[in-house]
Amino acid sequence: MNYTVTPLTVVEFSYRNDVQGEIHGLGLDEDTQLNNAPRVFQFHGTQYWDKARRLGASDWYAGPSGTWKDYRIEVGKSYTGLMRYLVVGNDHDVTTPNATASIKNIKLYNAEDYDKDGIPDWWENQWGTDVAFKDAGLDSDNDGLSNYQEYQNNSDPLDPEGPLTLAGYLDLRPYNSHTGQDVPSAGTITVENKGESMTVVGNRWVRVPYDYNVTPNTVMEFELQGHQQGEIHAVGLDVDTLDANGKQLCQLWGTDVWSNAFQPGDYDGYSHHAPDWKTYRIRVGRLTTGAMHHFFVVNDDDNAPHDASMTIRKVRFYEAPINDAQGYVDLRYWSGYGLPTNDGDVPKSGSVTPANNGRELSIAGNRWLQVLVDYPVTPRTVVEFSYRADAEGETHGLGLDENTELADAARVFRIHGTQASSYTITTPPSQRYRDQGSWRQYHLPVGRTYPAGLMRYLVLANDDDRLSPLASTQFKDIKIFEQEDADSDGMPDAWEIANSLNPNYAGDANADPDQDGLTNYQEYVTGTNPDTPDTDEDSLRDKLSAFGLAAYWKMDITGTSDKKFKMRPIRMPMEPH
Known part of the structure; x- marks a missing residue:
């Protein structure tokens, strides 16, 4: 199509959906590469694509199914330059995809701008600014944003209390007193750093308009x-002004x-972190959903006093799905595990560092972490x-748990460490980690141990109760899935094939x-x-190595030519899991 997009370029179309897909x-787009730059505007779907530009709540297609909705997207606000292709996405990555949508009356054009100030005439007419006067640099409502910035944010240039975001963060300046709870005379509100930070003192309840x-x-x-x-420190979105x-x-x-x-449960209570700064990433969509209009x-x-x-x-x-596009759990959204009983995570004892877009997590100190996954466990x-x-x-170790209680049931598979406990599940010696400083891959058939049902949390254990804990571990590429077992004999098909067995017998x-x-x-x-x-080539048959020496000593021979040996005790499980 070869269309040169300018800051005033608009695309208009009508959209209808009969069966919702993922995206x-x-x-x-200037090329045919899907993932090199965010070019697609997403306005519907069960998943949010991190390479798409998601439209706001008012532009999200909410149905009902089979109805048409008209769209007007100012693409020039997001990117400019020569574009060769119009891209339409109807993504549905399931075994039997049936997503169905229709698009019609697509029109691509540059909006008129009589005064050449970078703000299209239709927008100035809509909000009441002057189409014949270059007022883009003015701040008509004295809210810290120029009229051009208001246009970029699609906020009201004449209303300082409109929903604003600056540098990706919510602008907290246009707050309102929450009538019935807020007592302005019993405290103060200080907003700093151009609305990015708010300090609240006293008995104050405030809300910021935000859709x-x-x-x-x-x-x-x-x-x-x-x-x-x-007495109460709380934050969040609300659909109305009733508390x-x-x-x-x-x-x-x-x-x-x-x-x-x-x-606290899905997220940490602040008492475990006071008086330090604490970064929160709370999956509020697992607590409540719907159109919200206020940030409290x-x-x-x-x-x-x-x-x-x-x-x-x-x-x-x-928006951040629990799993990334490759199916790996995004570990950036962790919180402390076992905090309600104070038996688990000790936040100030060490650090937690995500890496590689959430696929990897480094843990130091006496830390027990949980990541919300909401996974329905089956025997497979x-x-x-x-x-x-x-x-x-x-x-x-690692495991899944249906709640945040550490001591109510053994859920963590211990793969390493100097001590076992009633909190953990003992793994066979062949699964014990012995190669300090090296990566090892694990495949745990947890469904053979856990009761069937919803497990809400992935749990990562790095327990070290010493006064100055030194334990340091890393987990990466965590994936939870259902293994194929065609003959239902408890052994996954892939394992049977790899070991020359018959997956159908x-x-x-x-x-x-x-x-x-x-x-x-x-x-x-x-x-x-x-x-x-x-x-494991320890001169013992596998049955003895795995199950038969629970009360005995196992010898690890690391001798050299001078016939010196090293011996250490290992307790082994009596029964298979």
């Missing part, structure tokens, strides 16, 4: 520092428990991941071709080779 959108369509993938991110604890008609906000801190707010900041302190105080900054909302569920340790602690599960005392199924569970009687 529906339209855009322009956002919360989906199951919506994340609320912000930084918080508490200075003096009050007692349903849970919407997230309480983070406070001496009182507010029954109309979500409580609550600093409740009803009793004199009304000195409760906190600072919140860098607030933003965005498997967790695959890679693990590396640079300094051994007491317990290192259930009888081979009880066979023992290498005559080491373990059936093929037991070899799979313990991670040993069904064709080799002594997988």
